[in-house]
Amino acid sequence: MAITTATLSARAFEKIRACAYERAGISLPPEKREMVQGRVMKRLRALDLDGFEPYLHLLDGPDGEAEWVHLLDCLTTNYTRFFREPAHFDFLRDHLVPAWRQRAAATGNRAVRIWCAAAATGEEPYTLAVLMESLLPHTEGWDVRILATDISTRALATAAAATYATKQVADLDPAYRPFFLPAAGDRVVVAPAARERVIFRRLNLMSDHWPLRGPLQAIFCRNVMIYFDAPTQERLVNRFATLLEPDGYLFVGLSESLTRARHPYRTEGPGIHRRPAEITR
Numbered sequence: 001m002a003i004t005t006a007t008l009s010a011r012a013f014e015k016i017r018a019c020a021y022e023r024a025g026i027s028l029p030p031e032k033r034e035m036v037q038g039r040v041m042k043r044l045r046a047l048d049l050d051g052f053e054p055y056l057h058l059l060d061g062p063d064g065e066a067e068w069v070h071l072l073d074c075l076t077t078n079y080t081r082f083f084r085e086p087a088h089f090d091f092l093r094d095h096l097v098p099a100w101r102q103r104a105a106a107t108g109n110r111a112v113r114i115w116c117a118a119a120a121t122g123e124e125p126y127t128l129a130v131l132m133e134s135l136l137p138h139t140e141g142w143d144v145r146i147l148a149t150d151i152s153t154r155a156l157a158t159a160a161a162a163t164y165a166t167k168q169v170a171d172l173d174p175a176y177r178p179f180f181l182p183a184a185g186d187r188v189v190v191a192p193a194a195r196e197r198v199i200f201r202r203l204n205l206m207s208d209h210w211p212l213r214g215p216l217q218a219i220f221c222r223n224v225m226i227y228f229d230a231p232t233q234e235r236l237v238n239r240f241a242t243l244l245e246p247d248g249y250l251f252v253g254l255s256e257s258l259t260r261a262r263h264p265y266r267t268e269g270p271g272i273h274r275r276p277a278e279i280t281r
Contacts, residue, residue, distance in 0.1 A: 006044065008037035011066075014053045016040065016071075021057070022153060024072055025206040025236075027229040039074040043067075068152055070254065076227065078120040078155040082127050082169060085222065088251050089131055092270055094216065096136045096249065104142075112136065112144045113216045115243070117205060118224035119148035122159025122190075123168070128220070129194040130179040138193070147212055149203035160200050162190040182218075205236060215245030223253035234261035241265070246277035 008016075009244045020026040022277050028036060040055065049055050058067055083089055112132065116125040126149035136142035165189050169180045179187040199255045201211055205224070219240050223234050240250050242263050250265060250273045252258065258265065258273060265273035 006037075006051050007040065008033060008040065008052055008194065012039075012056055013083070013153045015056060017067075019074070020075060021188055023068060023206065024227075026227045027230045027232070028075070036162060038205075040071070042074055043070060046070075049057075056109070062262050073152045073154045076089050076152055078152055080120040080123045081224075082123045084127075085123065085254050085271070087254075087269070088220075088222070088271060089127065092128075092131065092133060092218070099247075100136070100150075100217065103130060104141065110140075110142045112143060113214075114144070114146045115212060115216055115219045116148040117221040117240075119150040119156065119159055119200065120152070121162070122162065122200075123156045124220065124222070125149075125159070125200075126162065126190050126194060128251065129190075129197040130176050133179065133194045133197060134175060134191060144197050146198045146201050149211075151202065151204050153202055156200050156202055162195050163187050164189075166233060181234070184245060206232075210243075212243070214227055214243035216243050217245060217246055218249045218251065219244060220251045223256065225256050230260040234263065237261055237263050244275040246275065248275050249273065252277065 006149070010033075014037060016036060017028040020028055024267050036041065040052065043049075044052070044055055047055070047058070058064060059071070090118070097238070100112055114132075115127055116128060116190075119125050125146050126144050129144075132142075132144045136144055138144070148159065150159070163183055164180075164187065165187050166182075169177065169188055179191045179194045183189045203211065205221075221236070225236065228236065235254075237250065237258060238261075244250065252271045253270045256271065258267070263273075264275060266276055268274050
């Protein structure tokens with residue numbers, strides 16, 4: 001039977017810390033050791049292992065790659081909610097949608113591509129889908145696609161199911177309630193009109209290959225860069241810029257800042273950054 005308590009040695013912590021950084025860009029400072037111990041304990045119990053040393057051997061063994069997927073799930077937090085940090089969605093509604101409508105009137109182009117790069121359990125990409133379908137409905141010929149990615153397979157499984165507790169949408173603007181249909185057990189399911197706008201994929205942001213090409217009109221990467229150190233943040237936001245169209249927007253969390261990074265963006269509000277038409281370094 002697996003142990004119920006164990007102590008994560010300094011050596012074991014350093015190994016997990018170094019590998020988490022190398023594999024996923026996750027920065028785990030020394031003060032996170034106790035947190036890491038508690039979260040890895042969940043894997044020890046799930047695997048019926050009697051300590052951290054056997055777990056390290058597992059990570060190094062033939063099943064190590066599959067186990068790293070589970071471990072990274074444990075090390076990241078997937079807290080989110082519908083219309084979290086609403087100022088960003090207000091900006092989308094009041095500034096970007098009118099600009100996209102003007103573009104459509106001038107060119108006939110009604111395609112909108114948005115990347116939600118930290119989808120977690122799906123509330124954020126479905127918020128985007130609900131907002132876009134209410135403002136740019138497919139019945140008017142709008143072709144809106146939202147790529148939603150996350151490193152957590154557990155979170156993505158919840159997101160793909162598109163089913164949530166009724167209380168999670170109880171306080172939403174009544175205009176958005178038709179996009180959430182009653183389901184069994186005091187639950188709601190995202191309506192097809194919004195759900196069909198979203199494609200879910202597992203993605204490690206540190207991967208050399210991303211499953212998308214630009215140009216994108218907007219990227220939402222909110223409340224995930226808190227896991228990264230300054231050099232990793234800088235590489236990431238500059239890589240995002242290569243996918244955004246001129247005057248496309250990057251949204252980051254309100255608690256996140258790009259002030260430590262060299263980047264081409266123009267900040268237009270808390271967590272709101274515009275890629276200029278011409279990038280100069």
